[in-house]
Amino acid sequence: MDFELKTMTAAQAAAEKCDVLVVLVGESMKGAKAGKAQDAVARLAATAVAAGDLDTKAGKLLHAYRAEGIAATRVVLAGVGDGSGKRVQSGVQAAMSALRGSKAKRLAILLPEGSGDAAVRAAVCGTADSSYVYVATKSKPEGRELERVIIGVADAAAHKPAFERARAAAAGIEFARELANLPPNHATPTRLGEEARKLSKAFKFGCEVLGPKEVEKIGMGSFMSVAKGSDEPLRFIVMRYEGAAKTDAPVVLVGKGITFDTGGISIKPAPEMDEMKFDMGGAASVLGTFRALAELRPRLNVVGLIPACENMPDGGAYKPGDILQSLSGQTIEVLNTDAEGRLILCDALTYAERFKPRAVVDIATLTGACVIALGAVRSGLFSSDDALADALLAAGDAALDPAWRMPLDDEYGEGLKSNFADVANVGGRAGGAITAAKFLHRFADKYPWAHLDIAGTAWKGGAGKSGTGRPVGLLLEYLLSQAEQGGAVAKKAKGTKR
Known part of the structure; x- marks a missing residue:
């Protein structure tokens, strides 16, 4: 799908030749008088609001077919409330949902007069999100009809940077969604490595994909143990985007890449196990972020690390009671093989030290406990560093991809004590998302660190x-803000640990 930003008044929107014209109507329209409107679009909207047929509350819709004086075949009036990014997103998503199944190929969206950059970003990403259709493994691909979307604003030049940012974000989000939606017999660790290589070749950034022999040589014993139960060979993916001087410390993104999770020997119940193909959502988000990042080319260095494998229960699988040797030198007692994500991430977090990073953010579908705590609205955010946490929270709010900071008190780590190793891989049921984060924290004490638990949001x-x-939107917004501030947030973060 192609997006275009265009300077467009209501009168110009009326003349725009397209299959569907979506007019976003804000609260300011409540006082407008239909008789004073000079064009068909404004008259239609003002009349509908005045008659009470259109509520300007975000998400409310009114449809018109071949309206007089309007070139578009169909018109959708969509309420967007106060016109904020969040309300615009709701309005656009409602309109796109109503159009799902239509044969529309060309769509124009007219934003309310006075809309800001946040509304532009929300219109682009909301349209892309709502019009996405998965077809990769269907015998008769159907549903991807929309080809071109025009975003109409009062001054296209003023909003061009925000528009380009949104377009790249939308492409990265779709890339991550497509990977996550692939079935596990397609999206194997090998496939993830291939996708990383394709991206690196297309967008000219560095990429190295390591196999079992290389990972064993490095000493990633914890990661290797998780992969032992599967016939699919593990992959460790290292991507390097260099947009700044080589001497500039990079931000490192670490994505959990469990391409299918049976739970291993501690096997999961059968219902909804198919959804465990999504357990590589962290890896998909890192790849999607690189897809967007490489298109925008900010002045920043970023490293992406993806430990990828399956968690399967064959005769070679690791077992409860096993003691694992991590790359850091710490030993780990396995009490539950279904807590495997932290076992592959811990070695990647230790590996991240070699880049002397300004900050490290790991992203993982880590715990069901986080789903219980926060549901599907906000990702869980844990951090050893207040300024880093603040920057990520602000990025999530700006990208309409919100997170919520969770505690990381030392007392939560007490449940991870082991009689036989330096640490156990699980604590008790209480505070499960926090004890998982405390486990990771042990391997991330050499740099400012944050952990995003996306089990409820991926x-x-x-x-x-x-x-x-x-959270591609959140990650991209954070990285771009770091580039714009010259890394000031991350540098400040080093002095504000907790």
């Missing part, structure tokens, strides 16, 4: 089952 279940592409 995919949707039920009838609308699909990957969401989160």
Whole structure:
């Protein structure tokens, strides 16, 4: 799908030749008088609001077919409330949902007069999100009709930077969604490595994909143990985007890449186990972020690390009671093989030290406990560093991809004590998302660190089952803000640990 930003008044929107014209109507329209409107679009909207047929509350819709004086075949009036990014996103998503199944190929969206950059970003990303259709493994691909979307604003030049940012974000989010939605017999660790290489070749950034022999030589014993139960060979993916001087310390993103999780010997119950193909949502988000990052080319260095493998229960699988040797030298007692994500991430976090990073952020579908705590609205954020946490929270709010900071008190680590190793891989049931984060914290004490638990936000279940592409929006916004501030937030973060 192609997006275009265009200077467009209501009168110009009326003349725009397209299959569907979506007019976003804000609260300011409540006082407008239909008789004073000079063009068909403004008259239609003002008349509908005055008659009470259109509520300007975000998400409310009114449809018109071949309206007089309007070139578009169909018109959708969509309420967007106060016109904020969040309300615009709701309005656009409602309009796109109503159009799902239509044959529309060309769409124009007219933003309310006075809309800011946040509204532009929300219109682009909301449209892309709502019009996404998975077809990769269907025999008769159908549903991807929309080809071109025009975003109409009062001054296109003023909003061009925000538009380009949004377009790249939308592409990265879709890339992550597509990978996450692939079935596990397609999206293997090998496939993830291939996708990383394709991206690196297309967008000219560095990429190295390591196999079992190289990982064993490095000494990633914890990661290797998780992979032992599968016939699919593990992959350790290292991507390097260099947009600044080589001497500038990079931000490192670490994505959990469990391409299918049976739970291992501590096997999961059968219902909804198919959704464990989404357990590589962290890896998908890192790849999607690189897809967007390489298109925008900010002045920043970024490293992406993805430990990828399956967690399977064959005769070679690791077992409860096993003691693992991590890359850091710390030993780990396995009490539950279904807590495998932290066992592959801990070695990647130790590996990240060699880049002397300004900050490290790991992203993982880590715990069901985080889903219980926060549901599907906000990702869980844990951090050893206040300024880093603040920057990530602000990025999430700006990208409409919100997170919520969770505690990381030392007392939560007490449950991870082991009689036989330096640390156990699980604590008790209480505070499970926090004890998981405390486990990772042990391996991330050499740099400012944050952990995003996306178990509740990386995919949707039920009838609308699909990957969401989160938190690509948050990560991209954070990285761009770091580039714009010259890394000031991350540098400040080093002095504000907790």
